[in-house]
Amino acid sequence: MNTFDVLIVGGGTGGIMTAAQIRRKLPNLSVAVFEPSEDHWYQPAWTLVGAGTFSMAATKRKTANYMPKGATWIKERIGSLHPEHNQVTTEGGTAYGYRYLILSPGLIYDMSLLPGLAEALETPEVCSNYIDPEKTWEVLKNFKGGNAVFTQPTTPIKCGGAPQKIMYLAEHYFRKHEVREKTNVVFAAPGGVIFGVKEFAKTLNHIIASRSIIFKPFYAPIRIDSAAKTITFRYNTAMAGNDCLAQKNVTLHEEVLGDTEIVMPYDMLHLAPPQTAPKFIQESPLAVAEGANKGWLEVDIHTLNHPTFLNVYGIGDSAALPTAKTGAAIRKQAPVVVEHIRAAEAHTTSPLRYEGYSSCPLVTGYGKMLLAEFKYDNVRDSDPLISTFVDTTKESWLMWILKKYGLPYLYWNQMLRGKM
Ligand code: FAD
Numbered sequence: 001m002n003t004f005d006v007l008i009v010g011g012g013t014g015g016i017m018t019a020a021q022i023r024r025k026l027p028n029l030s031v032a033v034f035e036p037s038e039d040h041w042y043q044p045a046w047t048l049v050g051a052g053t054f055s056m057a058a059t060k061r062k063t064a065n066y067m068p069k070g071a072t073w074i075k076e077r078i079g080s081l082h083p084e085h086n087q088v089t090t091e092g093g094t095a096y097g098y099r100y101l102i103l104s105p106g107l108i109y110d111m112s113l114l115p116g117l118a119e120a121l122e123t124p125e126v127c128s129n130y131i132d133p134e135k136t137w138e139v140l141k142n143f144k145g146g147n148a149v150f151t152q153p154t155t156p157i158k159c160g161g162a163p164q165k166i167m168y169l170a171e172h173y174f175r176k177h178e179v180r181e182k183t184n185v186v187f188a189a190p191g192g193v194i195f196g197v198k199e200f201a202k203t204l205n206h207i208i209a210s211r212s213i214i215f216k217p218f219y220a221p222i223r224i225d226s227a228a229k230t231i232t233f234r235y236n237t238a239m240a241g242n243d244c245l246a247q248k249n250v251t252l253h254e255e256v257l258g259d260t261e262i263v264m265p266y267d268m269l270h271l272a273p274p275q276t277a278p279k280f281i282q283e284s285p286l287a288v289a290e291g292a293n294k295g296w297l298e299v300d301i302h303t304l305n306h307p308t309f310l311n312v313y314g315i316g317d318s319a320a321l322p323t324a325k326t327g328a329a330i331r332k333q334a335p336v337v338v339e340h341i342r343a344a345e346a347h348t349t350s351p352l353r354y355e356g357y358s359s360c361p362l363v364t365g366y367g368k369m370l371l372a373e374f375k376y377d378n379v380r381d382s383d384p385l386i387s388t389f390v391d392t393t394k395e396s397w398l399m400w401i402l403k404k405y406g407l408p409y410l411y412w413n414q415m416l417r418g419k420m
Helices: 013-025 043-050 133-142 162-176 198-210 327-345 384-389 397-415
Strands: 002-009 031-034 039-041 060-062 072-074 078-082 087-090 095-103 146-151 183-188 214-216 219-225 230-235 255-257 261-265 268-271 312-314 358-365 368-375
Touching: 002 013, 013 031, 013 327, 043 133, 043 162, 043 358, 043 397, 078 095, 095 327, 133 162, 133 268, 146 162, 146 230, 146 261, 162 183, 162 268, 162 358, 198 358, 198 368, 312 327, 327 358, 327 397, 358 397, 368 397
Parallel strands: 002 031, 002 095, 031 072, 095 312, 146 183, 146 268, 183 214
Antiparallel strands: 039 060, 078 087, 087 095, 219 230, 230 261, 255 261, 358 368
16 A cells, blocks of 8 residues: 555645645655646636636646645545545545545535526526636626626535625626616625625625615525526525515515515526535545534644544635635645644644634725635734735725736745745
């Protein structure tokens, strides 16, 4: 059986960043990365692709060009985990051993959790930046007015801000192309607030009001009927009172079904699909066994270490961490894992902790963005350097430039190279 000092499962954002940092800081350790895909995607730019302001081709590069020198690339999928034996097994049945295991296989989309979604995505009005951002752009360009509905599922999702970012961009696009006056732009979401961190929510609420966007809180999507072009929401009356349909001067033609369901017709629909941890994580002894995080990878929220199998670490989208699932979060997670492995090699411990940092570049229109940075408990955690010259709670053109040019550059040239 082949054995490595460090095995990394997943060569996406988290896997490559961590492998690169280990090669730089712990060059004596042998490292292998399991990654089946020849291509590596810069997903944060898909928001801009969906709005026709970034090329999809520019978000894709060859994995081979980013696999760190000295790391062994194993182009196979992991099928099962056996932490009690310090082993993983590929889907083809080959076992590999490790001294340390780092899991960063991302998440999967589970269409079955929203009946009608798979069929709806085949129709010309329904799109998702998570699945095919180029189709979103086609849908926006072809939209002729009516109800433009934007929503998200009740499961955790990666980049929780992405479903509303495309909504702001679409609203701006409709204004520029004279369909806005014939359009109801609706953002319907299961939660009660537009954004969890109050400093940024204040600006977003102002934007929503000033652009006549219809925000529907406590709307959880439960099924789509693409033949009828309707989406049904379970509405949490206990949370929101009973005036959910009342909107001044607006007719959405919503229909109430029973006590808790609302059927909304759409002329275009954008949504994030329901998301879960990959099956091999869910079925492993490393997953959270019960409760709201059931099935996601269990880790200590500060050390990113599995609580039972102490040589196993988890980062990125698959980890059960109470913060937003983003590449920006991984930038702060990877050094913690590398430092704890360094300490373990030196038979000591490290005080370095992950405090839940994550960031959401909230694009609010073409040429406009707020940079929401925060940590656990929705506490604002803005970069002190950026904050000296930009108020990141306000819409800014400079932050848009950062999103469109700066962050992609830093991602490919610094983060994936293990330099930041
Ligand atoms: P991924 O990068 O998805 O990588 C997982 C890798 O694991 C994949 O390459 C996959 O092939 C591999 N894998 C899966 N299963 C197996 C297996 N069984 N065996 C071996 N390998 C496997 N983040 C931001 O920071 N800012 C943003 O503005 C932002 N916007 C976003 C907008 C959209 C529309 C989307 C979709 C995402 C956005 N994100 C954003 C989120 C960000 O892209 C993810 O959080 C990040 O890529 C997660 O990294 P990861 O390593 O956990 O997973």
